[in-house]
Amino acid sequence: MSETVCYRHPDRPAGVRCQRCDRPICPSCMNSAAVGFQCPSCFNEGVKSVPRARTSLGGVVRGNPRVVTLTMLALNVLVFIAVRTGGSRILSDLVLVPVLVESEPWRLLTSAFTHEQIFHIFANLFMLYQLGPLLEQMLGRLRFTVLYLLSALGGSVAVWLLGAPGSATLGASGAVLGLVGALLVISRARGLDVTWIVAYVAITAVISFTLPNISWEGHLGGFVTGVALGWLFLADTNRRRRSRT
Numbered sequence: 001m002s003e004t005v006c007y008r009h010p011d012r013p014a015g016v017r018c019q020r021c022d023r024p025i026c027p028s029c030m031n032s033a034a035v036g037f038q039c040p041s042c043f044n045e046g047v048k049s050v051p052r053a054r055t056s057l058g059g060v061v062r063g064n065p066r067v068v069t070l071t072m073l074a075l076n077v078l079v080f081i082a083v084r085t086g087g088s089r090i091l092s093d094l095v096l097v098p099v100l101v102e103s104e105p106w107r108l109l110t111s112a113f114t115h116e117q118i119f120h121i122f123a124n125l126f127m128l129y130q131l132g133p134l135l136e137q138m139l140g141r142l143r144f145t146v147l148y149l150l151s152a153l154g155g156s157v158a159v160w161l162l163g164a165p166g167s168a169t170l171g172a173s174g175a176v177l178g179l180v181g182a183l184l185v186i187s188r189a190r191g192l193d194v195t196w197i198v199a200y201v202a203i204t205a206v207i208s209f210t211l212p213n214i215s216w217e218g219h220l221g222g223f224v225t226g227v228a229l230g231w232l233f234l235a236d237t238n239r240r241r242r243s244r245t
Contacts (some may be wrong), residue, residue, distance in 0.1 A: 008040070012026040020042040056128070079115070098165045107156075115171055125172070155219065155220075172216070
């Protein structure tokens with residue numbers, strides 16, 4: 001009697017049969033399942049059919065809840081180093097100047113990763129480091145990335161539409177205030193204490209409207225964008241819960 005061979009490797013003898021399709025498989029094709037072994041095709045199909053774990057706000061649960069936060073931190077630091085070492089030429093190509101947006105639209109995003117002063121970048125990245133992991137864990141990587149980038153763009157668009165045409169604006173404040181806005185909405189909906197968040201927003205508002213060279217437009221645009229996205233994420237989470245009941 002001829003020896004049974006693996007259906008994926010005809011030159012190798014089969015040790016067992018797949019528990020799902022009953023085809024012969026060799027040791028290298030054996031994937032341990034709940035009962036017996038499965039071939040790679042059946043095993044992959046089984047993995048796809050298992051519902052993915054979701055975060056409390058509907059994102060997909062993944063390993064490290066700080067990946068996006070650390071990536072954003074690193075990008076800000078790298079741009080800061082480039083600006084400090086590359087001179088005014090690099091800085092002038094990245095900052096947001098409303099009158100230049102139509103011809104150079106990338107400034108709406110690059111300006112949100114650009115800092116010139118150490119205190120400025122420290123203040124923004126400190127808040128990002130404090131809030132980022134918490135929100136990334138609740139939202140998941142994709143939604144947190146969307147929140148950060150759209151908040152940054154929201155702040156830049158507000159500067160573009162409301163700021164002085166020839167003024168130059170830079171910094172991650174809009175993105176950070178977007179995180180603050182989303183956290184305020186989420187925390188309020190969950191009945192958590194939001195005193196410190198309200199206090200932070202109030203202090204930021206006073207500083208934005210009273211001190212010179214502070215972009216209140218960017219702060220306001222980023223905050224409003226974050227609030228809106230936080231509300232949308234909550235609404236989508238509630239919709240998913242209702243559909244499962």
